Amino acid sequence: MTEIILHLSAGQGPCECEWVVAELARVLCREGEAEGLDCEPVEPLSGTAPSVLLRVVGEGAERFAAARIGTIRWIGASPFRPLHKRRNWFVGVAPAPRADDIPDFREEDIRYQTLRASGPGGQHVNKTDSAVRATHLPTGIATLSQDQRSQFANKKIARLKLVMLFDEQRRAGDAGGKRALWGQNRDLERGNAVRSYEGAGFRLRRA
Template identity: 60%
Template sequence: MHRPGHKRQNWFVGVSLAPEPEAFADLNEADIDYQAMRASGPGGQHVNKTDSAVRAHHRPTGLVTTAQEQRSQHANRKLARLKLAIMLEQLRGQSQDETRRAQWQKNHRDLERGNPVRVYVGTRFELRRRGSG
């Protein structure tokens, strides 16, 4: 986003990777109840006549998620299980929030500003200069 006339020209972006599906092998399939339902949104007759959306309920924690992004119930079932696994991972990670927050604050303080690795210019974000690093 280009902001003409704005005094701050620097943009900092943080990127993190989503966990791999194999990392959720500890999720017990017997603890999950699946329910097929009709999807909402665009799709015409296909959406109105098929139960392709899936709701997944994890009984031990009470977490519930839905998936309706795919056209098939089987694919949505896999996606709902993945979403549930990610939610469980986040639930487990909440106890470590203070540690993460302290680490973020340390990284934020130690961030070396004014020595860019790449500089992008204009609304098309064209690479102008590549620094060392």
């Protein structure tokens, strides 16, 4: 069974782009389910999100992902600034990096710690030590996952997030890498979208 993790990102975009990221994650989940795929956010969604990890599982997951990787445009008025004239907002979709494809990332460099998951008052608080913090010892990068019920699932997510942060730091490790990343952000703003949605209902816009 094929599993792909997609990374939806607002890049350097404003809060509107972060809103689009969260809404787009919901839209892609509905599209995936319509194609017979299991599609869900790796962690719970909020109203806005600078980035979201989306898990896509099933036969046809690669085809589904390939049609959505790149820049996605949402056309509509800002939900936060009604008088803002801009109507085109761009977010990026990319496959999450895999540890096996990243130089110098080794499992033996990761320290896992379990702790009790916590949440705001009134919400269910896990009474077992199911939350997991993953720390990359050579760099000090650390991530936490506590939203899954099992320790195993939280460990997998914490590791996935750690791989992504390590890869981002590695790519931005020199001036050339930083220029490349800023270049990608500018390309994102200019568009060249692989898919476009419009309106509050995120209706797919046909070419």
